[in-house]
Amino acid sequence: MATLPQLDYTAEADRICEQLRHIVFDVLNRRGMVVAMSGGIDSSCCAALAVRALGKDRVFGLLLPERDSSSSSSQLGTMLAEHLGVPYTLQNIAPTLDAIGCYSSQDEALQRSLPGFGTGWKFKLAISDAMGGRVSITKVVAEDPQGNRHEKRLPAPDYLQIVAATNFKQRIRKNLEYYHADRLNYACTGTPNRLEYDQGFFVKNGDGSADVKPIAHLYKTQVYAMARHLGLPEAVTSTTPTTDTFSLAQGQDEFYFKLPYPQMDLALWHLNENRPASELAAELGCDEAAAAAVYENIRAKRRTTAYLHLPPQLAVPVPGFH
């Protein structure tokens, strides 16, 4: 399959690191960076770039697993922190999420669609096409303690409640990141790649909140390449992107993106370069109508998530601020 144009990763890493030094020290007036490390490729790459830019003594790592995190997340995060030689701490946020009602709110909404849902069940959300591919509808896929699968379309209020409840996870994490950032006088790092940033795949005031975002301009395949260039451990550079948010394992392309990330990268790149749908179709090996539908889906997500990027809107502008 076709790939994106090659980047000079040595030059790109240098460029990002120079910018990080300038942003952290000169623009933000902070002394280092806090990076929450999930063990995934994006946060790992950001942590490695932060260490390269500022030095390992100016980067603080956070491992913030919760009840539904995969056990490999903390292992990978710990391995990465050790590999980079940065100080770090692990804090399980499950008790906080429990106290704030994250799990009970999520379970209550699930029980309306799946009356038996409870202890011992696992679930994830998955999107599927409706209206000839022009609309994505969300289904809950659950597994009961006997291992039987249940799949059901979620009514809108239940879907919204589950998303609102799980968003606590990203927001509580960000609270802790800022606690350590405040304590150390560091900047807080946001770790989206270009697909996530462009398509609004983040939680406002959760993982979307940050003082600096080192890799928001890099497509996902470029993040993998950068991580390999930076010499990150094979266990990190060979991970498959997951949301690590639900109790059943879930690929990002099941939940949010319509295609696996290499194809999504290509589609977004072609759209950004104003290439016609026929050219994308040739790259993806699909017909032109399908490629045009992918373009439209990308545009639709931009429209519906535009507000996530907006800062608070002032009713009346205040001179000197924006």
Place this chain on the structure above:
Amino acid sequence: MSRDIKQAVRSYVEQNFLVGSETVIGDADSLLQLQIVDSTGFLELVNFIESNFGVKVGDDEMVPENLETIDNIDEFVRRKLAA
């Protein structure tokens, strides 16, 4: 009957997706093409159809011919109620 269904759908769409807008939707206007409903909005619209008219919308029935326009929804609901 038909007028009631169309009116009910139109007021639901106006009150939920066109708040503060002066957009006037025609019976044959595409709710998707005019970007009146997005994916979540579409799920909400299906919920409304199910609860308001007492019909069940199957996954295989979520096709443009049934739900793209107010006319489509009207015909679809009447067909379901008659079945």
